[in-house]
Amino acid sequence: MKIGEVAAASGVSAKMIRYYESIGLIRRAARSAGGYRAYSDADVHTLQFVRRCRQLGFGMAEIQKLLSLWNNRRRKSQEVKRLATTHVQALQAKIDDLQSVVRTLSHLVHCCHGDDRPDCPILDDLEARHH
Amino acid sequence: MKIGEVAAASGVSAKMIRYYESIGLIRRAARSAGGYRAYSDADVHTLQFVRRCRQLGFGMAEIQKLLSLWNNRRRKSQEVKRLATTHVQALQAKIDDLQSVVRTLSHLVHCCHGDDRPDCPILDDLEARHH
DNA sequence: ACTTGACCTTCCCATCGTGGGAAGCCTTAG
DNA sequence: CTAAGGCTTCCCACGATGGGAAGGTCAAGT
Numbered sequence: 602m603k604i605g606e607v608a609a610a611s612g613v614s615a616k617m618i619r620y621y622e623s624i625g626l627i628r629r630a631a632r633s634a635g636g637y638r639a640y641s642d643a644d645v646h647t648l649q650f651v652r653r654c655r656q657l658g659f660g661m662a663e664i665q666k667l668l669s670l671w672n673n674r675r676r677k678s679q680e681v682k683r684l685a686t687t688h689v690q691a692l693q694a695k696i697d698d699l700q701s702v703v704r705t706l707s708h709l710v711h712c713c714h715g716d717d718r719p720d721c722p723i724l725d726d727l728e729a730r731h732h
Numbered sequence: 733m734k735i736g737e738v739a740a741a742s743g744v745s746a747k748m749i750r751y752y753e754s755i756g757l758i759r760r761a762a763r764s765a766g767g768y769r770a771y772s773d774a775d776v777h778t779l780q781f782v783r784r785c786r787q788l789g790f791g792m793a794e795i796q797k798l799l800s801l802w803n804n805r806r807r808k809s810q811e812v813k814r815l816a817t818t819h820v821q822a823l824q825a826k827i828d829d830l831q832s833v834v835r836t837l838s839h840l841v842h843c844c845h846g847d848d849r850p851d852c853p854i855l856d857d858l859e860a861r862h863h
Numbered sequence: 864a865c866t867t868g869a870c871c872t873t874c875c876c877a878t879c880g881t882g883g884g885a886a887g888c889c890t891t892a893g
Numbered sequence: 894c895t896a897a898g899g900c901t902t903c904c905c906a907c908g909a910t911g912g913g914a915a916g917g918t919c920a921a922g923t
Binding site for chain 2: 649667673674675688705707727728
């Protein structure tokens with residue numbers, strides 16, 4: 602299979618497949634006589650794995666570890682669980698930050714009349730000092 | 733005031749002050765004889781405003797609008813409120829996405845034994861097809 | 864007055880993952 | 894044999910931030 606076919610089959614764009622190869626996330630693809638990258642069904646499978654990892658918010662470094670665990674028959678599920686747990690905690694921290702911002706802003710929006718006059722508690726907040 | 737003092741007073745790094753100037757978010761600063769940027773207290777105030785906007789997750793384009801509304805005495809609070817509301821919605825959408833991921837991952841983590849054996853529902857999920 | 868050190872200047876690079884586009888090569892169908 | 898479409902590599906951009914180098918300026922201390 603050529604890169605376009607693998608892209609269609611895996612849901613990962615050709616651009617990204619080349620990128621993943623360039624950063625060493627996936628093995629360098631074999632090449633045809635004309636220099637085209639050549640892939641197998643196994644490669645599609647790998648790319649689907651990577652795609653799913655991305656959907657779940659894992660970064661490249663984490664995906665690399667997940668791939669090596671996936672490919673290691675003597676892995677300990679412990680290691681996978683630890684990696685995933687750490688990731689969940691990072692996501693949760695991000696969510697907490699965002700929610701704090703949303704709470705603040707929602708309150709301000711609620712307080713703002715939203716009419717034709719210039720008085721605006723939102724701008725008042727932005728203007729005030731916040732160490 | 734020189735850039736370092738303004739940075740300390742506003743909480744915005746000198747690096748960022750130059751960047752904000754370069755993208756036209758803030759006015760080009762006046763220069764001293766030696767080429768140093770020269771600032772006033774009003775500039776510190778503006779930078780504090782920008783900093784607070786960043787803390788609330790606004791992007792550069794939004795901050796530009798907020799700044800112009802802030803500086804416009806004939807503004808309608810309506811416009812500020814609309815901008816903030818849109819931003820809150822965007823943040824909420826991001827939160828929802830992250831929460832969906834966290835829910836999925838938490839479930840998988842919960843299902844994983846996390847022992848010395850290789851069986852792992854997390855990897856099983858990553859491996860499976862997800863349109 | 865001169866040195867020194869702290870601060871300033873501009874410019875380039877890196878992040879992270881993704882997309883866009885150009886110039887040129889390969890392959891295949893007509 | 895040509896035209897089209899897919900492939901190749903390479904460069905650029907995003908958003909906001911930091912790091913660092915090379916060199917200029919200023920102020921304080923000797």
